[in-house]
Amino acid sequence: MNQVRSVWWACRVPGLKEPFDTAHLRIFYPARATGCDTERLTGMVAADAGRGPFPVVVLLPGINVPADSYRWLAVLLAARGFATVTPELVGELFAGNHGVTPGIDLEACGPASYGTRATTPLIGAVLGALAELAPASPLAGLLDTSRVVVGGHSAGGTVALQSAAHVRGLRGVFTYGAHTLVATALGHPPGTVLPVGGGAPVLLMSGEHDGVIAASADRYGPQAGAGEDPVARTFHDALADAGGAHAWVKVAAAGHFTICDPVDPTSARGFLETSQAPASDARSLIGALVAAFCTATLAARPTRADTEAFTALLAPPHPGLVSVLRR
Structure with missing residues (x-):
């Protein structure tokens, strides 16, 4: 019987200080139950090896958003044939506070360092850990880390965009409620938009009513506060023209945490x-867009149907979307 199952793993994240240097990973995968005694006694269900090796989707969280808030999306993607990882790292945030983080390297975001390395060491640590899963894992030998999509919500999406040029095997980036307008506290001039490198297709998604992005505008200087939507700035200024491979969609009636289910009201903003x-x-709709994007970018030999499914979701009159732009 085909189904989605998950396993847990952990990895050290280089450059961080104990005890805040360990990420806990949950890896969702296509499984095929057989009803054997091993399943009954351990709860461990074998991967559907006939669909492997599985390309990898890494889904980075927003600040103080628990990984379980993205489980619905991870399950959806695993059902489509992608091994989907939701890492949870508790580490230093800002001003000595600690919480769930995508592992932002603030120095790498600064004017002197940006572009020289990823702005989070978490992506590399996760991909390295996947290559070293225990031999007893249902996924041992079934992960294709030469085909990777990195996705992220909020700050997780920001570091995914900033780190795109430094992820080996990257085929695409998707984000929700994220942009690359950078805080002036890091030393950049007001209104600076950091470029997205690497050349992989990018799907930017934003909500029609994003209260968190609106409330954060003063971080980026007075020009940003009175200016264009930061996601719009990212689409127009941070991405190089790619002949329509990049897309920005604004989801009707959606907010910053629409991608989360459940939404934890005890943390985050x-x-x-x-x-x-x-x-x-x-x-x-967000799930359908992400699944179609991953199918189009991660297929070993993309078919016309793979690409047309994603294109169809973006085609007028695109129900549920306020606007769609491509470049």
């Missing part, structure tokens, strides 16, 4: 949300 609209329809 959900109290800044302005939209009270039901999120299920918008979330389903």
Whole structure:
């Protein structure tokens, strides 16, 4: 019987200080239950090896957003044939505070260092760990880390974009509620948008009513506060023209945390949300967009149907989307 299962793993993240240097990974994968005694006694279900080796999707979290908030998306992607990893790293945030983080390397974001390395060591640590899974793991020998998509929400999406040029095997980047406008506190002039390198296709997704991005505008200087949407700035200024391979979609009636299910009201900045609209329809559309994007970019031999499914979601009148731009 085909189904989605998951396993847990852990890895050290280089450059971080104990005890905040360990990321816990949950890896969702296509499984095929047989009803054997091993399954009954251990709960460990074999991967559906006939669909492997599986390309990899790494999904980076927003600040103080638990990994389980993205489980719905990881399950959806695993059902499509992708091994999907949701890492959870508790580390230093800002001003001595600690919490869930995508592992932001603030020095790498600075004017003197940006572009020389990834702005998070977490992506490399996760991909390295996948190559060293225990031989007893259902996924041992079944992961294709030469085909990788990195996705992220909020700060997780920002470091995914910033790190794109430094991820081996990268085929694409998708983000929700993320941009590369950079805080002036890091030494950049007001309104600076950091470029996205690497050349892989990028899918930017944003909500029509994003209270968190709006409330953060003063981080980027007075020009940003009165200017264009930071996601729009990223699309127009940070991405090089790619003949339509890049897309930016604005999801109707969606907020900053629409991609999360469940939404944990005890952490993060959900109290800044302005939209009270039901999120299920918008979330389903986000899932469809991400799944189609990953299929189009990760297929070993993309077919016309693979690419047309993604294109169809972006075609007018694109129900559920306020706007769609490609470049």
